Amino acid sequence: MDFIIAETLKAVxxxxxTQLAENDINLQQTRKEFEGQATIVTFPFTRFSKKSPEVTGNELGEYLQQHVSQIASFNVVKGFLNISLKDExxxxxxxxxxSQADYGSIPSKGRKVMVEYSSPNTNKPLHLGHVRNNLLGFSVSEILAAAGYEVIKSNLVNDRGIHICKSMLAWQKFGNGETPESAGLKGDHLVGKYYVIFDKEYKKQIDELKEKGLAEEQAKKEAPLIREAQQMLQQWEAGDEQVRSLWSKMNSWVYAGFESTYKKLGVSFDKFYYESNTYLLGKDIIQEGLDKGVFFKKDDGSVWIDLTADGLDEKLVLRADGTSVYITQDLGTAQLKYNDFRMDDSIYVVGNEQDYHFKVLFLILDKLGKSWAKGLYHLSYGMVDLPSGKMKSREGTVVDADDLINEMIETARQRTEELGKTEGFNTDEKDALYRMIGMGALKYFLLKVEPKKRLLFDPNESIDFQGHTGPFIQYTHARIKSVLNKASFNVDNASFPDELTATERDLIIELGNFGKLIEAAAAxxxxxxxxxxxYDIAKLYNRFYHEETILKADDERVKNFRLLLSFSTANVIKKGMNMLGIEVPERM
RNA sequence: GCGCCCAUAGCUCAGCUGGAUAGAGCAACGGUUUUCUAAACCGUCGGUCUCAGGUUCGAAUCCUGAUGGGCGUACCA
Incomplete structure (x- = not known):
C-alpha cells in the first residue's frame, strides 16, 4: 500500500x-465500518488547499483515481479519503x-546483537518470574534474528556470592550428605531446599539473640550462621579447596536441574558467562575512569562518579577496601562481552527493579567514551506478582517453574482427552502434543502482555485454552493443515480468481503486514x-473458514486459491509462533 | 524527600508516528454442527479511557498538575 503515499505526494x-515529505502523509488501514482498504487523512492538507477537508478529499480522490491504475474507487467521509484498490x-x-514459501524472511541487516537473559542465581530453582525472563529473552532473540540481525544469546550465571554460601552452609550442617539421587529431587530443588533451611535457622538465631536483648539490626549481623556464611565466602575467594569443591558439587547439581528446565522451556544460549570468572573484572576500568577524570577518589579510598548533573546521584563504583561492587563487575563484563563479540547492540533482559542500575551503567560507559555504549539497551520487564503480593523464594511463596510446566502439560492432557481429539495418536505423539499445547498456553499467556507491564498470576485461576490464547492459534494451524491434507494440497497447483470476497481480501491485507510487524516488534x-x-490472523482465518467453503468451492480456481491462502496463513502463523518460542501441531 | 514505571469494559489485555462511533478474550445471555476439526463462528450485554487543566481542526495517545498502585534511591546483587 505504500505506493499510495508516493502517489499522494505527487497529487498534492x-x-x-505543495511539496510534502512522506511523513506528512497519514495513511492507515480503513476501519471496517467504512468502504475501502486505504485511508488518507486530509485535514492537514486544508492548510494549503484552502478548501474544506471534504472538498480536498474529493479533489485528491479524483486525481488519484485518474492517475493510479490500481485504484478502483474512493469515497470521502469528513476529512477521510477512503480508497478501494482493485482486487487485481x-x-x-x-x-x-x-504466498511465497520464504514470505516473512527479512534480508540480513549486517548487524550483530547480543541478548543476555535468564542470568539465574545458582542457589534456588527457577520460578515464574524467571520463566517470564527466559521466554522474553528467547523470543526477542528469535524476533531479532527474523528481522535480519545476527544474534548471540548469552547467559551470565550468578554462581558465587553470599547467597550461594548460605545454601552450601545449610547443606553442610543439616544435609547429612543428601544428594539429588538420594533425595529423589532435581538438583536445583535440592539446593533451594537448603537455601530455605538456612533462612529458617538464621531467623531462629535472630529471635534467640533478640530475646537476649539485642536489637534486630545487631542480631542480624551477629547470628552465628550469617557469620559462618560470610567466612565461607572469604574462604571461597581465597580458593579454599574444601569450600571450592563443595561449591563445584552443589553448582553442578543446580546446572543439571536448570538444563532440564531450560529444555522444557525450549530456550538455549550461545555463550555462558560465569560471575565466578567475571567478579574481579572492572578494576582496570576504574583506573581508566580515574585517569580520564570521570571518577574521583574520596579520602577513604573509595571511588565515585558524580552524576548529579545528569539528574542522578553520586554513585560508588569501588569500595574503600578496593573490592568490587555490583556495578564494577558489570562495567568489566560489558567490556569483556564487547571484546569477545564486537557486537553493534547489546540487550540486557532484566527486571524493572534494576532500571536505575542500568541507567547508571550505560551512562558511565558513555562518559568513559566507549563507542559501543550507545548500543546498550535494558529490556526492562515488570514483575510477576501473585494475588498475595510478591513472590519470595526464601519464604516459599513462589510459583515454581517446574511445577507450573507440569501442571500446564497435565491440563493440556485433560482438555484434549475431554475433547476426544487423540484418535490416531500413539503415546509419543500424545505426549508431544500435550507438551506443545500446555507450553503454548503458558508461553502465550506470558508473552502477549507488553514486557514493561507487571503481570498478575493467580494460581487458582488456570490459564485459558480458549479465546485469545496459544492453543486457539495452534488449533487454527492444525485446522488448516487438516484441510490441506484432505485436499492433497500442492503449491504447484496454485491458481488465482478474478475477484475476492471481503474476508479473503481482509486476510490477504493482514497477512501482507507481517514484515512490517516483525520490524516493529524488533524495534x-x-x-x-x-x-x-x-492472534488477529488466526481470528480472521477462522472467520474465513466459516464463511467460505474451501474443498467444495464451485470453481476449481477458487478452490486452489483458497487452499493456497490457507497454506500461506499457516505459514505466517507458524513463523510468528516460532518467534514466540511456541511450536504448532500438524493436528490436534 | 527525590527519581522511574503503570492506570482503558466486572476480570485479563489490544489500541501503529495524535485521526472517524475506543477494540479483543474471559465471565453472563442467545444462536450456529446431515457440509473442510465447535479448543471454532455469529449476536446481545458491558466504557466519564483514574481525575483536573492545557496544546490541537482533532487527544486514550502529547504537556502540566493531582490521585492510586509498583519499583528504586545500599561500601546488597
Whole structure:
C-alpha cells in the first residue's frame, strides 16, 4: 500500500503546488465500518488547499483515481479519503509476495546483537518470574534474528556470592550428605531446599539473640550462621579447596536441574558467562575512569562518579577496601562481552527493579567514551506478582517453574482427552502434543502482555485454552493443515480468481503486514506485537473458514486459491509462533 | 524527600508516528454442527479511557498538575 503515499505526494504537488515529505502523509488501514482498504487523512492538507477537508478529499480522490491504475474507487467521509484498490492488486500482492514459501524472511541487516537473559542465581530453582525472563529473552532473540540481525544469546550465571554460601552452609550442617539421587529431587530443588533451611535457622538465631536483648539490626549481623556464611565466602575467594569443591558439587547439581528446565522451556544460549570468572573484572576500568577524570577518589579510598548533573546521584563504583561492587563487575563484563563479540547492540533482559542500575551503567560507559555504549539497551520487564503480593523464594511463596510446566502439560492432557481429539495418536505423539499445547498456553499467556507491564498470576485461576490464547492459534494451524491434507494440497497447483470476497481480501491485507510487524516488534523488543498479530490472523482465518467453503468451492480456481491462502496463513502463523518460542501441531 | 514505571469494559489485555462511533478474550445471555476439526463462528450485554487543566481542526495517545498502585534511591546483587 505504500505506493499510495508516493502517489499522494505527487497529487498534492500537482493540485496545490505543495511539496510534502512522506511523513506528512497519514495513511492507515480503513476501519471496517467504512468502504475501502486505504485511508488518507486530509485535514492537514486544508492548510494549503484552502478548501474544506471534504472538498480536498474529493479533489485528491479524483486525481488519484485518474492517475493510479490500481485504484478502483474512493469515497470521502469528513476529512477521510477512503480508497478501494482493485482486487487485481490484492491478488497480485498475494501471488508475488504473501504466498511465497520464504514470505516473512527479512534480508540480513549486517548487524550483530547480543541478548543476555535468564542470568539465574545458582542457589534456588527457577520460578515464574524467571520463566517470564527466559521466554522474553528467547523470543526477542528469535524476533531479532527474523528481522535480519545476527544474534548471540548469552547467559551470565550468578554462581558465587553470599547467597550461594548460605545454601552450601545449610547443606553442610543439616544435609547429612543428601544428594539429588538420594533425595529423589532435581538438583536445583535440592539446593533451594537448603537455601530455605538456612533462612529458617538464621531467623531462629535472630529471635534467640533478640530475646537476649539485642536489637534486630545487631542480631542480624551477629547470628552465628550469617557469620559462618560470610567466612565461607572469604574462604571461597581465597580458593579454599574444601569450600571450592563443595561449591563445584552443589553448582553442578543446580546446572543439571536448570538444563532440564531450560529444555522444557525450549530456550538455549550461545555463550555462558560465569560471575565466578567475571567478579574481579572492572578494576582496570576504574583506573581508566580515574585517569580520564570521570571518577574521583574520596579520602577513604573509595571511588565515585558524580552524576548529579545528569539528574542522578553520586554513585560508588569501588569500595574503600578496593573490592568490587555490583556495578564494577558489570562495567568489566560489558567490556569483556564487547571484546569477545564486537557486537553493534547489546540487550540486557532484566527486571524493572534494576532500571536505575542500568541507567547508571550505560551512562558511565558513555562518559568513559566507549563507542559501543550507545548500543546498550535494558529490556526492562515488570514483575510477576501473585494475588498475595510478591513472590519470595526464601519464604516459599513462589510459583515454581517446574511445577507450573507440569501442571500446564497435565491440563493440556485433560482438555484434549475431554475433547476426544487423540484418535490416531500413539503415546509419543500424545505426549508431544500435550507438551506443545500446555507450553503454548503458558508461553502465550506470558508473552502477549507488553514486557514493561507487571503481570498478575493467580494460581487458582488456570490459564485459558480458549479465546485469545496459544492453543486457539495452534488449533487454527492444525485446522488448516487438516484441510490441506484432505485436499492433497500442492503449491504447484496454485491458481488465482478474478475477484475476492471481503474476508479473503481482509486476510490477504493482514497477512501482507507481517514484515512490517516483525520490524516493529524488533524495534520495540516486544514479543507482544507478534503475539497479538498472530492472534488477529488466526481470528480472521477462522472467520474465513466459516464463511467460505474451501474443498467444495464451485470453481476449481477458487478452490486452489483458497487452499493456497490457507497454506500461506499457516505459514505466517507458524513463523510468528516460532518467534514466540511456541511450536504448532500438524493436528490436534 | 527525590527519581522511574503503570492506570482503558466486572476480570485479563489490544489500541501503529495524535485521526472517524475506543477494540479483543474471559465471565453472563442467545444462536450456529446431515457440509473442510465447535479448543471454532455469529449476536446481545458491558466504557466519564483514574481525575483536573492545557496544546490541537482533532487527544486514550502529547504537556502540566493531582490521585492510586509498583519499583528504586545500599561500601546488597
Amino acid at each position: 504537488n500537482a493540485l496545490y503546488q 492488486h490484492w491478488i497480485d500482492l498475494f501471488k508475488q509476495n504473501v 520495540d523488543h516486544s514479543p507482544a506485537i507478534i503475539a497479538n498479530y498472530v
